[in-house]
Amino acid sequence: MILLRVPRTRRRRLGVAAAAGGLLAALLTAAPAAAIPDPGDAPAAPKEVSRSDQAEAREAIAAGEIPGQDEVVHSDNIRHVANIPKDALPGTNTDLAFQGRYAFAGNYDGFRIFDISNPKSPKTVAQVLCPGSQNDISVSGDLLFLSTDSSRSDSSCNSTTQPVTEKSSWEGMKVFDISDKRNPRYVAAVETACGSHTHTLVPERKNVYVYVSSYSPNAAYPDCQPPHDGISVIKVPRKAPHKAAVVGFPVLFPGEGPDGGGNPGAPTNPGVSKTTGCHDITVLPSEDLAAGACMGDGILFSIKDPERPKVIDQVQDNVNFAFWHSATFNQKANKVVFTDELGGGGGATCNAEVGPNRGADGIYDIVGKGDKRKLVFRSYFKIPRHQADTENCVAHNGSLIPVKGKDLMVQAWYQGGVSVWDFTNSSKPKEIAYFERGPLSTEQNVTGGSWSAYYYNGYIYSNDMAKGFDVLRIDDRRTDPARKVQLRELNVQTQPDYFD
Numbered sequence: 001m002i003l004l005r006v007p008r009t010r011r012r013r014l015g016v017a018a019a020a021g022g023l024l025a026a027l028l029t030a031a032p033a034a035a036i037p038d039p040g041d042a043p044a045a046p047k048e049v050s051r052s053d054q055a056e057a058r059e060a061i062a063a064g065e066i067p068g069q070d071e072v073v074h075s076d077n078i079r080h081v082a083n084i085p086k087d088a089l090p091g092t093n094t095d096l097a098f099q100g101r102y103a104f105a106g107n108y109d110g111f112r113i114f115d116i117s118n119p120k121s122p123k124t125v126a127q128v129l130c131p132g133s134q135n136d137i138s139v140s141g142d143l144l145f146l147s148t149d150s151s152r153s154d155s156s157c158n159s160t161t162q163p164v165t166e167k168s169s170w171e172g173m174k175v176f177d178i179s180d181k182r183n184p185r186y187v188a189a190v191e192t193a194c195g196s197h198t199h200t201l202v203p204e205r206k207n208v209y210v211y212v213s214s215y216s217p218n219a220a221y222p223d224c225q226p227p228h229d230g231i232s233v234i235k236v237p238r239k240a241p242h243k244a245a246v247v248g249f250p251v252l253f254p255g256e257g258p259d260g261g262g263n264p265g266a267p268t269n270p271g272v273s274k275t276t277g278c279h280d281i282t283v284l285p286s287e288d289l290a291a292g293a294c295m296g297d298g299i300l301f302s303i304k305d306p307e308r309p310k311v312i313d314q315v316q317d318n319v320n321f322a323f324w325h326s327a328t329f330n331q332k333a334n335k336v337v338f339t340d341e342l343g344g345g346g347g348a349t350c351n352a353e354v355g356p357n358r359g360a361d362g363i364y365d366i367v368g369k370g371d372k373r374k375l376v377f378r379s380y381f382k383i384p385r386h387q388a389d390t391e392n393c394v395a396h397n398g399s400l401i402p403v404k405g406k407d408l409m410v411q412a413w414y415q416g417g418v419s420v421w422d423f424t425n426s427s428k429p430k431e432i433a434y435f436e437r438g439p440l441s442t443e444q445n446v447t448g449g450s451w452s453a454y455y456y457n458g459y460i461y462s463n464d465m466a467k468g469f470d471v472l473r474i475d476d477r478r479t480d481p482a483r484k485v486q487l488r489e490l491n492v493q494t495q496p497d498y499f500d
Contacts, residue, residue, distance in 0.1 A: 047346075047445040057388040057442040066388055067438030074435040074472075078420070081120045081459070082471040087112075088127045092447075093463045095198075095397065097139045098456045098490040102181060104144065105463050106137035110157070111146060112469075113181055119459045119471050125181050130157035130174065136198040138491040140208050143241055144176040144184065147196035149214065155189035171195025173210060173234060175241050188244045192232040194224040200281045200290075200493040202306045209306045210234040215277030215295060227260035228277045229253040233307055248307050252278065252292065252299060253314075263296025269318040272296050279341075280326040284333055286497035291327035291336045298324050298338045300366065300375055315364070315375045320357045326397055329495055330407040335426060336375065337409065338362045339395035346447050350393035350416045356382045359394040361411075363426050378426035383419050383434070390446070391415035391439045397452040401474075402485040402498035408432075408478065410460050414449035415439060418462050420474060433474055440466060456490050458483040 060066045067073045072080060086093065091108030098104070101117040102125065110130040114122040132148035139145070151169040152159040162169060172191040176184045194214035202209040212232040216224045230251040236244040253275060255261025262275025278294040283303055290309060292299040301311045317340075325341035342349045342359035349359035360382035364375040387393040391414075398411025398419075407424045417436025423429040440446040448466035460472040485498050 053389040054443055057390050057439060060388060061438065061442070066386070067436065069438050069442060070440065071438040072435075073438070075433045077474055077476040078433045078435050078460075079473045079475070080435060080470065081473050082122055083468055084114070084122050084124070085468040086466075087124065089129065091131070092134075092451075092465045093468065094134050094451050094465075095136050096452045096454055096461055096463050096492075097137050097144075098454075098461075098487070099139050100488060103456075103461055103469070104137050104139055105469055106135040106146070108133045108135060111135060111137055111144070113178075113184070114469060116459075116461070116471070119473075122469065122471065126184060128157075128176075128184050130186070131159065131161075132171075132174070134197065136196070138199065138201050138493070139178065139489065140201050140203045140491070141238060142177055142179040143208060143236065143238065144178045145199060145201065145210060146174040146176065147199050147212075148172055148174060149195040149197040155191070157186060173199060173212060173244075175236060175244055177241070188236075188242045190234050190244050190246060192234070192246060193249065194228055194277060196232075198280045198493070200283055201491055202283055202285060202303060203494065204306070206238060208236045208238060210236060211281050211283070211290075211309075213278040213280055213292075215279065226258055226276045227253070227255075227262075229255075229260035229262060229275070231278055231281070231309075235307075250307075250309055252294070252301070252309070252311055253297070262294065263316050263318075265296055269296070269316075271322055272316075272318050273323045279324065280493065282327045282329065282493045282495055284329050284495045284497075286500065287333045289329070289333060291329060291338070293324040293327045293338055295324055298327070298336075298362075298364070298375065300336070300373060302371065310371070312371050313374050315377070317362060317377070320360070320380065321362060322358070325395070326493075328398060328400065328409060328492075330423070331400065331402065331404075331498060334366045335407060335423070336364045336366060337381075337423065338364065339397075339411075341396065342394050343392070345394060345396070345414060346392050346445070348387065348389045348391055348393060348445055350383060350385075350387040350391070350413065351389060352386055356380065361395050361429075363423050363429060365426055379429060381421060381423065381429040383413055383416050384431055385416070385434070385436075387416050388439045388442065390441055390444060392445060392447050392449060396450070397454075397492070399454040399490075399492045400495070400498070401455045401479050401482045403479060403481045404499060406478065408482075410453050410455050412450035412453040412462060414447075414451070414465070416449065418450050418453040418460065418470075418472065420460075420476075420479065422478070432478060433476060435462075435470075435472055437467065452492075454490070454492050455482065457486050
């Protein structure tokens with residue numbers, strides 16, 4: 001691992017590989033990350049678009065229908081208060097986590113820590129070079145967790161990429177001690193089946209459970225063959241994180257045949273992802289409840305026993321959902337918003353051709369009680385502004401804006417920007433604010449835009465894949481009450497009880 005200070009101006013065996021001492025030394029020969037594309041969240045090489053689409057993009061800009069290249073536009077009730085460009089970590093920016101006055105920003109090359117005590121002027125505290133896509137990030141107490149979902153030569157932070165067919169390939173979870181924010185210390189690594197595309201924390205007083213979401217994208221992974229129909233559960237002792245270990249692999253999609261009980265995908269369901277694992281899970285510890293976005297399926301499950309989650313309901317949408325990507329509960333735990341990452345994050349799907357129901361959010365009510373609860377579809381939501389055919393745009397990561405009696409959410413849409421919307425009426429969601437930039441290019445589809453947009457202690461924070469770390473402030477009577485809610489820690493996939 002390289003700790004980069006910024007001046008102000010596959011599988012030999014599954015288990016724990018404790019980080020070797022001295023990793024804070026400057027390993028200046030460490031190779032930059034080279035992401036291995038996956039069906040979801042894969043930064044793609046620029047793709048040429050047709051001349052007619054290029055012309056349409058330029059005409060739309062000239063007519064004022066979409067912003068100009070790199071132009072910032074927003075609704076009157078949002079202000080753009082800060083932007084911190086990418087610095088020592090050149091890779092794609094990814095997810096965010098928060099603790100006290102700090103924001104933690106993932107990047108395909110490692111992670112960055114910001115001091116956000118003054119949100120209008122964030123300061124970089126540390127940058128850690130530790131390549132391994134996609135470096136999904138979360139924090140709990142003195143521990144930071146980082147996902148690796150690309151084939152690496154070993155578990156160290158100076159590993160290099162290598163073919164997935166190599167038996168020595170390593171993928172999984174990394175654990176850092178962040179008791180000193182300026183000097184994060186790598187303390188443990190746990191190898192998991194199919195790596196870790198994302199992860200979700202289920203924190204307890206003495207231990208942190210980590211639900212590792214991963215999937216089997218193709219037959220090239222020798223140790224990740226279908227049916228990969230569950231999640232890895234890691235137990236991390238807070239006082240001895242070096243003892244972190246996989247304690248189970250609960251099957252969420254039991255069934256007969258080579259693919260288990262998940263969505264079979266094409267050709268049975270054309271255009272729908274075959275379920276070979278989960279992409280992302282959101283837990284609501286106060287309700288012992290979790291929602292899983294699992295490629296071709298959405299699930300609701302109980303986490304009363306965190307080592308043995310139990311599926312309560314399973315739903316599919318074989319008409320409009322291609323890739324179930326993420327989930328968000330409302331505060332009352334009687335609704336779930338699922339996202340569909342149509343096009344894997346690299347497609348231009350926010351246009352008239354695709355329409356309002358694909359690449360959108362699906363809003364589901366939770367009806368019934370206990371283990372008899374069911375997910376009932378109510379409506380779709382998609383941003384109401386068409387984007388250019390050169391802009392990747394689809395529903396992505398977001399969080400609640402905590403206002404009692406209302407269901408409000410802020411959400412990233414890649415180059416569609418940041419949207420604030422109201423789903424208090426499950427059947428009639430509506431946008432109430434937005435922020436976006438114009439296309440990165442009018443000649444080709446260059447992947448970029450907001451990966452995650454989250455509300456934390458009065459401000460919206462967005463990690464733009466290409467443009468860096470953005471801070472927004474929304475001034476609206478509908479969202480203003482949320483400023484009274486102050487959290488000590490926020491991992492969006494470990495959803496808090498905002499009003500406890």
